[in-house]
Amino acid sequence: MRKPPVAQVVYNTTFPHPGSHDPSSFAAHVAKHLVPEVRVETNTFYGPLDCIEAQYPGLDYTYGPHRMRLGRFPWHRRLFRTFDELKLTREEILELCCWEGTKFARARYELEEGVTVRDTTGHLIRPASPTQPPSITIHDEFCGPEDDQDQFIETGSDDTVRASDTRSSSVMSDYPTQELVEEDSSDEEIESCGWALNHRLLAAMAARDEGADVPLDEDWEQWLKEAGERGGYGDMVHAIRSTQPLSFIPEAPTSALRHEVHVDEGPLPSTMSAETFLYSTANLFASSPVMPQSSSHTSGTAR
Template identity: 45%
Template sequence: MKGPQVDQLVFECMFPKPKSTEPQNFQQLLQRNLVPEVRLETQAFYGHLSSQEAKYPGLDYSYQPHRVRLSRYTWHRRLFRAFDNLGLTKSEIASLTKWEGTRWAKERFEREQGIVIRDTTSDGIEDWVPPELRIPLAPHAQRADIEEMEDIQGDGETEENDNENDMEEDGEESDAEITSVGVELNERLRAAVAQREAGNTTIPIDEEWEQWLKDAVEAGSLPYLPSDLSPNANIPGTRPA
């Protein structure tokens, strides 16, 4: 006499007394809950469903890393709890898990198409080597690497400091140049104004300044110059334009 099927045992363990809103058998549970969760996990893991590997991820419900991934989803978490409570063997689990995304689906596709879908999950990850079998890095090589990094860092700091010093010196020179020119011009203008106030109205204010003002106006550098400051204005004591 045959005992209950594995899917029936699992369903009864998950739903001792199913409500009207819950699946009424394992097939309904599979279509409504388990397969959609498989698709969600595949999309989250691969980022797409376009490659053969994403279409046939080969999820093994007895393989712990795959169980950890699928256990993020409610119905798979309850499914694995039922597996453990029933004490199902790997063979019994394999005989039950024959749906989209499982190891069974991948192996059937490979067999029918005569191909092997390469698993790219571990690409870029080096093979594990026990610590006692690892080849240690030579001490002098480690020192050379450290010294090289220190030299690079030191050169970068020196160059940065030199640039800052150059900028400070340039700023100081520019400020000094502007200050010296302004002081000299101011002194000449003050002296000319003092002589004009003393009665010598024929003395020009400052020939260099007048020439600069005339050139600036003609070049259009001072478009909003007031009429009384124009080189052509009739100012007593200035040179004719």
């Protein structure tokens, strides 16, 4: 039994039940439906048919871009669907598609005329430039004179690392650590000075409570004495309470009234703020029974 022609199989699949208005054969279907769509596509793609390339576009029904262009038309879309359903091979499709505008028509024209139709479709499209490979920039700001030599460090893998790069990264990573160490050392110095001064003043105050005539701090008592003689003692206490700098206290005349502040004495804590210490020390000088109230005390304490 002979195999039916491919054109007959495609026609029967496209028109399973042909009507009175349907073409009677595959050749009639090509002339009625497919060739007009090819002409519309050629005119849309090339414009006026004033060149050989536009007259023989050489549409390949097995080439994806050409099928995409022709697939916009209903009968060509139906034809491609039939090709896929029948699973036709490339040779069968090229042998079947031999009408106007196809690749077969261009090949026959070139054979008869002895010329080659030049395809200029993609000539204005330049190839894409190659992508640049990833690169890395190494800065030598942290490398010393001895690092100019090419020194490499062998690793467990097949890669090698430059020793200068490793040292540069280590130097950069050490900077924050050095800053933290400097900040910690400065905090320790401030804290140690405060502790020493606090213990010295607490020891002197304990000795005064026992009846010993010892100064708390000579510089501090001298400053209190001068403040009392200037009459700025009350202003000094007000500045301490309002957390104002003591250097901005205006000097008062000698005849200004002196203000006394009375607070209840109590056990002193081991640590206290500067404001609390000044406040408690001033009241201790004002209320201590062992300290005379005259400014001519031999120990140089203030009132």
